[in-house]
Amino acid sequence: MISEPKGTVFRRIARNGVVISLRPMRDEDGPQVVELFRALSHESIYNRFLTPIVRLDAKQVRKLTHVDPGLEYAVAAWLSEAGCERMVGVGRYHAMSTEVAEIGIVVGDPWHRLGIGKMLLRQLTESARARGLLWFASTIDPCNLRLLRFVEACGFKGHLKYHDGLLHMRTSIATLFLQDSQDPPLNLPKI
Ligand SMILES: CC(C)(COP(=O)(O)OP(=O)(O)OC[C@H]1O[C@@H](n2cnc3c(N)ncnc32)[C@H](O)[C@@H]1OP(=O)(O)O)[C@@H](O)C(=O)NCCC(=O)NCCS
Secondary structure, three states: OOOOOOOOOEEEEOOOOOEEEEEEOOHHHHHHHHHHHHOOOHHHHHHHHOOOOOOOOHHHHHHHHOOOOOOEEEEEEEEEEOOEEEEEEEEEEEEOOOOEEEEEEEEOHHHOOOOHHHHHHHHHHHHHHHOOOOEEEEEEOOOOHHHHHHHHHOOOOEEEEEEOOEEEEEEEHHHOOOOOOOOOOOOOOOO
16 A cells, blocks of 8 residues: 555656655655755756755745745645655745735656646645635746746746846736636736
8 A cells, every 4th residue: 555645635646657645835844845955956946946055954944844824835745655755846835915926846856757846736726726816926047948848838828027137927827727728818917
């Protein structure tokens, strides 16, 4: 029998056959967050945090693990391997208003292109819809082509604006994962 982290909200077999479980981040997940950070390339760290971080300090770990349920949601992806669980990715959002939330996703480099990023984004989307949020906002390095391909694959529709050397993206939560929708284009707000 496959073990799964307590509180699992979603479980799926990834492209390479490994079992991935998703569950909300907990206060006590700090050691696993640090371990995941060690599995990130410099490029992935920069693309996620937009600053070159060498190691996470205690304050940063606390910020990543202690989620304010009124404003935030964070979900971690866990790999089940030989009865052990390893955190392999995290997705989170932080509501900036009743309509807009800032989003961040990262998957450890050894597990890229297995569909884990998409699983995390689906879960964030579900949670954001339930909360009545309308837009995901993110700030992206223009060289982050992986993310641009990723967002395209998930059906992002919204605005991309170049400002101060960065791309500012706003995405309609309603249109995510609805690639086949025949709905007319939405009248999106300016950012
Ligand atoms: C962006 C990121 C989260 C994607 O995670 P992932 O688990 O590798 O993505 P998935 O496997 O779910 O990919 C889904 C689809 O996105 C597209 N995609 C993802 N990575 C891609 C790449 N390197 N090149 C081209 N297309 C890519 C593909 O269409 C892919 O589907 P396919 O593999 O069936 O072709 C991951 O690359 C990452 O952690 N990057 C570093 C951090 C970052 O940039 N975060 C975003 C800013 S907060």
